[in-house]
Every structure is written in C-alpha cells, then in structure tokens.
Amino acid sequence: MGRRSERWQTGRMTAIRGARERARAEVTAAIKEEARRQLADQGAAKLSLRAVARELGMVSSALYRYYPSRDELLTALIVDAYDAIGAAAEAALAATRGDDDPVARWTAVCRAARAWALAHPHEYALIYGSPVPGYSAPQATVAPASRVALALIAVVRDAYAAGALRVPEEAELPEGVRADITALADTLGTELPAAALAALAAAWAQLFGLLSFELFGQFQGVVEAREEFFTHTAAALGRHVGLG
Numbered sequence: 001m002g003r004r005s006e007r008w009q010t011g012r013m014t015a016i017r018g019a020r021e022r023a024r025a026e027v028t029a030a031i032k033e034e035a036r037r038q039l040a041d042q043g044a045a046k047l048s049l050r051a052v053a054r055e056l057g058m059v060s061s062a063l064y065r066y067y068p069s070r071d072e073l074l075t076a077l078i079v080d081a082y083d084a085i086g087a088a089a090e091a092a093l094a095a096t097r098g099d100d101d102p103v104a105r106w107t108a109v110c111r112a113a114r115a116w117a118l119a120h121p122h123e124y125a126l127i128y129g130s131p132v133p134g135y136s137a138p139q140a141t142v143a144p145a146s147r148v149a150l151a152l153i154a155v156v157r158d159a160y161a162a163g164a165l166r167v168p169e170e171a172e173l174p175e176g177v178r179a180d181i182t183a184l185a186d187t188l189g190t191e192l193p194a195a196a197l198a199a200l201a202a203a204w205a206q207l208f209g210l211l212s213f214e215l216f217g218q219f220q221g222v223v224e225a226r227e228e229f230f231t232h233t234a235a236a237l238g239r240h241v242g243l244g
Helices: 002-042 049-056 060-064 070-095 102-119 121-128 139-145 147-161 175-188 194-215 226-241
Strands: none
Touching: 002 049, 002 070, 002 121, 049 060, 049 070, 070 102, 070 121, 070 139, 070 147, 102 121, 102 147, 102 194, 102 226, 121 194, 139 147, 147 194, 175 194, 194 226
C-alpha cells in the first residue's frame, strides 16, 4: 500500500505540474498575442505592460510574474520574430538540399525571408525597423538573429565545397575589413575565404535593405513589379557573392 500510495502521489504531483505548465504557456501566449496587437496599433515604443494586462483582464502584478519589465517582453517578442523568419529561411534551405543550382538555392532562402516579412510586417519592423527608445537588445537575441544569415552561409559553403564558388580577390579587402572578417570566420568556424565572407556580409545587408524598402513604402511609384524585382535582385546578389 505504501508504494502504491507513493506512486499515486507522484503521479498526482506530475499531473499538477503539467497542468500548471500548460496554464502558464497559455497565459504567456495570450500576453505575447496582445503585445503583438499593440505593436501593430501603436508601435514598439508605446508597448505597455499595464495596457497589455488591462486588455487581458489581468492585474499588472500578475502579468509581472511572466514578464517583470517591458524590456523582457520586448526581448521575448524579438526572439520569437527572429526565430520565425529564421525557421522560414531554414525550411527553404532544407527544401533545396540536393539542388545543384546554388543561385536557385540562395534565391529560395531570400524569397522565404521576404514571404515571412510580408506576412508579418509589424514583427519585421520590430527587428529590422527603427530602434526602440530606451531598449538595448541582450545577448539572448544574437543567436536567433543569425539564423537567416547562417542559412545563406550554408548555401555558399555548399557551393564552395562543390567547387562552384567564384571567390573574389583577397587583395581587394581593406585591412580593417580583413580583420573584421577574419574574426567573423573564427566565430563561425567556417573555412570560407575572407573575401567570400565579406561579399556575403554585404549581400546580407542588401537583402534586408530590399525588404525594408518594400515594407516601409520606399518603392512606391518606383518599383511596382516587386516580387519580380526582388527575385531578380536576390539572384544578382547571389551571383555577386560568387555563386553560379
């Protein structure tokens, strides 16, 4: 009876913990959803824990048990956004595995990032728009923010391994840039030449410049065939990196 009672008690406690974890996950999701609605309505700078709590019918002190400050809630939203666009890029990369056209693979990753950005413009603005006043992103955002770049690097690394990458001249790199790129290569643990990594960094910046111009209305009256323009330009960026 003692052992049976102990097993029953253990099972009961496990069930209680499971129920609490599910309830916490549901409340956390509701908080984030309301916060994203506020982002869409008012922008990140005006995000307020009190306003989120009020809309959810919670007292502020209860919400603080989930997110003790506005910055912690912002960080959670930022990490979610980076992870989501990164997952979209990685899915496109995986779908093209085995394709022997590196430009097509590169373009597929870029198009996946664009599709996510168009479907989630306010979350895109949170991570690639204007900085939020008074907010400094912590180290926890660095790895999620790297996922799209790492998917692009994987395309270039595969092309390099297959002998299908035209590497730019190393001698053209300024000394300061060479030092930065060497440090980046050490961080990534990649065998890619410094000139190829430098071209990749420039292409990564231009990719998000393209997306930001489209989402923030800078192409209005200039580029109307935006999907075609994006695909054409993304492929050109891949060729500039040395693919194809």
